[in-house]
Amino acid sequence: MADLPSPDRAAILAVLDRVSDPKSGLGLASAGLVQALTLGPGRAGFMLEVEPADADLYAPVRDAAEAALRAAPGIERASVVLTASAEPRPAPGTVRVRRGARLSSEAQAQMQPAGRPPGAQKPAHVAHVLAVASGKGGVGKSTVAVNLAVALAMTGRCVGLLDADVYGPSAPRMTGAGDEPTMNADKKLIPLEAWGLKIMSIGLLVDEAAPMIWRGPMASSALNQMLNDVAWGDEAEPLDVLVVDMPPGTGDIQLTLAQRVALSGAVVVSTPQEVALIDVRRGVSMFEKTHVPILGIVENMAYFPNPAGGEPIAIFGRGGARATAEALGAPFLGEIPIDIALRQACDDGRPLVAQAPDSEAGRAFLAMAETVGEALDRGAGLKPPPRIVIED
Numbered sequence: 001m002a003d004l005p006s007p008d009r010a011a012i013l014a015v016l017d018r019v020s021d022p023k024s025g026l027g028l029a030s031a032g033l034v035q036a037l038t039l040g041p042g043r044a045g046f047m048l049e050v051e052p053a054d055a056d057l058y059a060p061v062r063d064a065a066e067a068a069l070r071a072a073p074g075i076e077r078a079s080v081v082l083t084a085s086a087e088p089r090p091a092p093g094t095v096r097v098r099r100g101a102r103l104s105s106e107a108q109a110q111m112q113p114a115g116r117p118p119g120a121q122k123p124a125h126v127a128h129v130l131a132v133a134s135g136k137g138g139v140g141k142s143t144v145a146v147n148l149a150v151a152l153a154m155t156g157r158c159v160g161l162l163d164a165d166v167y168g169p170s171a172p173r174m175t176g177a178g179d180e181p182t183m184n185a186d187k188k189l190i191p192l193e194a195w196g197l198k199i200m201s202i203g204l205l206v207d208e209a210a211p212m213i214w215r216g217p218m219a220s221s222a223l224n225q226m227l228n229d230v231a232w233g234d235e236a237e238p239l240d241v242l243v244v245d246m247p248p249g250t251g252d253i254q255l256t257l258a259q260r261v262a263l264s265g266a267v268v269v270s271t272p273q274e275v276a277l278i279d280v281r282r283g284v285s286m287f288e289k290t291h292v293p294i295l296g297i298v299e300n301m302a303y304f305p306n307p308a309g310g311e312p313i314a315i316f317g318r319g320g321a322r323a324t325a326e327a328l329g330a331p332f333l334g335e336i337p338i339d340i341a342l343r344q345a346c347d348d349g350r351p352l353v354a355q356a357p358d359s360e361a362g363r364a365f366l367a368m369a370e371t372v373g374e375a376l377d378r379g380a381g382l383k384p385p386p387r388i389v390i391e392d
């Protein structure tokens with residue numbers, strides 16, 4: 001496929017214009033429904049963004065558009081992602097409240113453990129959703145997410161990796177998983193499998209190298225789709241943990257996840273220096289406000305092992321994340337050294353913890369998986385919040 005030329009944009013838009021928009025009667029391109037069109041050698045994909053109420057109406061349109069692309073000359077792979085800011089589905093468990101009445105203390109107590117908005121839920125057949133986050137970019141979230149996920153899988157758990165960084169996906173590169181996901185009979189995307197993980201990333205659906213210009217709601221709805229329209233597990237083989245690699249910052253995507261998904265907890269990654277730690281506090285505070293337990297803080301790039309064999313070199317200082325964890329009353333999950341092999345492993349799509357579990361970084365990831373796995377197994381206070389029904 002690498003030999004195929006990239007298709008011509010105008011020709012592809014013309015193909016898509018032959019698929020009709022059921023609301024306006026125009027072709028999809030003329031109706032302005034072809035968003036974020038990405039073209040690569042032998043492939044084409046775009047986002048079909050619609051109103052939430054129209055999601056069912058446009059599902060066959062998505063299929064028709066995909067079929068039309070696939071039939072176009074020079075196209076071997078086509079993906080059309082239907083995005084709609086779906087309302088959260090109601091959570092199990094219901095609290096009935098008479099209109100005008102105050103919440104009973106029993107109902108209030110029932111709401112306390114999770115304290116998240118009603119509707120926060122987990123994807124089907126997933127026991128725990130774990131966010132790997134930081135307030136700051138480039139501190140090693142994806143590196144930690146991938147290696148922690150593999151380390152959790154090495155402890156015998158069934159683990160998924162969701163790359164929620166729709167603006168800069170890195171899971172395909174860091175795991176080497178590059179095929180286009182297919183759909184099962186229930187029209188759910190089948191995640192790719194590599195390193196014992198089930199993997200899904202927007203980078204598998206659209207061209208990883210293409211710049212992605214998303215409006216906030218579009219990005220949030222793509223994330224919802226990757227959570228709920230992917231066959232993460234089934235009754236026979238549920239997922240124990242879904243590790244979510246978050247984009248940097250505390251914007252729409254992070255809020256969507258923290259508010260709408262019943263997260264079991266968050267692991268916050270930082271480098272040691274103060275500028276990174278300020279953002280860690282911001283990240284921790286966002287999770288606290290949305291009542292997501294902080295399972296711990298990791299200090300990445302904590303030190304550089306001295307090649308001459310002496311004291312490690314503290315390139316960015318050392319111990320800042322540990323001190324911040326203590327100050328915030330959060331568990332400290334360990335130090336990951338600056339390791340050229342770790343960076344190389346990320347670039348080569350071979351997670352270091354699987355390749356060199358005995359290296360300093362490998363051991364740190366395995367220890368982290370042990371602590372995080374135990375915290376998830378204890379699962380304190382993680383039952384889903386009840387749904388509140390107002391009765392007359």
Ligand SMILES: Nc1ncnc2c1ncn2[C@@H]1O[C@H](COP(=O)(O)OP(=O)(O)OP(=O)(O)O)[C@@H](O)[C@H]1O
Nearest residue numbers: 137138139140141142143248301337338339343346
């Ligand atoms: N401990 C480490 N030693 C050496 N290189 C590292 C280490 N941690 C991360 N890196 C490298 O630093 C770069 C940034 O890491 P990564 O992509 O994991 O950060 P991120 O926080 O996910 O970034 P973004 O905010 O852009 O999503 C990558 O090239 C990665 O390989």
Ligand SMILES: [Mg+2]
Nearest residue numbers: 141142165170
């Ligand atoms: Mg990242």
